[in-house]
Amino acid sequence: MRKIIFGISGVLFLLITGWLINYFIQQSTKDPTVYNVETPFDTIIVKKTVATGSILPRKEVQIKPPVSGVIQALYVEAGQPVKEGELIAKIQLVQTLDGLNRDQLSITSSQNSLETARINYKNAQQEYDRNKQLYKQKVISTQEFQRVEADLKVQKEAFIAAQNTLSLTRQGAVQRSGGISNNVYSTVDGIVLDVPLKAGASVIERSNFNEGTSIATIADMNSLVFEGKIDESEVAKLEEGMRLNLTIGAIPDKVFRAELEHIAPKGVDEEGAIKFNIRAKILLGPDDFIRAGYSANADIVLDKKEGVMAIKESWIEFEGEKAYIYIEKEPQQFVKKRIKTGISDGINIEVVDGLTRKSKVRGTEKKERPNENPKES
Numbered sequence: 001m002r003k004i005i006f007g008i009s010g011v012l013f014l015l016i017t018g019w020l021i022n023y024f025i026q027q028s029t030k031d032p033t034v035y036n037v038e039t040p041f042d043t044i045i046v047k048k049t050v051a052t053g054s055i056l057p058r059k060e061v062q063i064k065p066p067v068s069g070v071i072q073a074l075y076v077e078a079g080q081p082v083k084e085g086e087l088i089a090k091i092q093l094v095q096t097l098d099g100l101n102r103d104q105l106s107i108t109s110s111q112n113s114l115e116t117a118r119i120n121y122k123n124a125q126q127e128y129d130r131n132k133q134l135y136k137q138k139v140i141s142t143q144e145f146q147r148v149e150a151d152l153k154v155q156k157e158a159f160i161a162a163q164n165t166l167s168l169t170r171q172g173a174v175q176r177s178g179g180i181s182n183n184v185y186s187t188v189d190g191i192v193l194d195v196p197l198k199a200g201a202s203v204i205e206r207s208n209f210n211e212g213t214s215i216a217t218i219a220d221m222n223s224l225v226f227e228g229k230i231d232e233s234e235v236a237k238l239e240e241g242m243r244l245n246l247t248i249g250a251i252p253d254k255v256f257r258a259e260l261e262h263i264a265p266k267g268v269d270e271e272g273a274i275k276f277n278i279r280a281k282i283l284l285g286p287d288d289f290i291r292a293g294y295s296a297n298a299d300i301v302l303d304k305k306e307g308v309m310a311i312k313e314s315w316i317e318f319e320g321e322k323a324y325i326y327i328e329k330e331p332q333q334f335v336k337k338r339i340k341t342g343i344s345d346g347i348n349i350e351v352v353d354g355l356t357r358k359s360k361v362r363g364t365e366k367k368e369r370p371n372e373n374p375k376e377s
Contacts (some may be wrong), residue, residue, distance in 0.1 A: 053295075067205045071092075072090040072092040074195065089250040117161070193216065232275070315362065339351055
């Protein structure tokens, strides 16, 4: 039994040893890596960053009703141009029971105040007429008569004020009861972007405690801006007045120009990264038309150099902030050398020092094409 076990172990040992010997022989005879040999070239390098955002109108206004009620009629629709002061909608007022009670109490109170003022004015008039006769007969002094005359004027003004108060109270009650329709007008020139409600919908008036219901949104589509965000690592390189190239996803065949006009002084945290808001004025041509809400990307040129000596960035080996390339001394024999680099666009990188235009630089690994140098069978 032991002989059989020893025999099997020996066979396995010989098989494994033979496999290892064959593996190392194949590895030692493997073809050496061959690299493409390249030379520096002259090119234009543009360093830029990309900001994502959207197209928005610079001036966008929400039209809200001055009173609460029900929309009786709408006179505009989305996409329609309007002028300032143009009629947008008509609101029919709807009064509640509590409101009716309050209005009735207000009217009753105003009527009582008017009646009191009327009586006081009548009494002051009678007092004035009596004292006037006495004054003519020189029974009373001038000072006493002037006091009576002043009191008459005061009571007359109080009577007129009570009349006006009652009139205003009745007018307000009539308006709140639905007796008068309230018109809503556009406050700006522009195009109607949205009309979220239909006739018959209830609306709430704007006030200090409520922003109110929006009846329509109007914007000036001749003045558009790009609003986007840029990473904190790039914001220090931006300056107001820089030119941007806008690419809109819905209009892929055209590039629009824009001018940077605002950089936010404070960044915001978005998923652990600090972003800064930017705004750029879109420079539209006479035949250009862009819809609000389009998503867009803005290419911002941070630096540009023309006619510089450059190599592919993939040829460089970086060690921290140091850059190295491999120079060919003999065919497929390379020596490591440090170089000084300039700006990069992510593909090409400027070489400031360490190379000449005749230098032979190790490029990418040369890959053997199919059916190239076939092995003999």
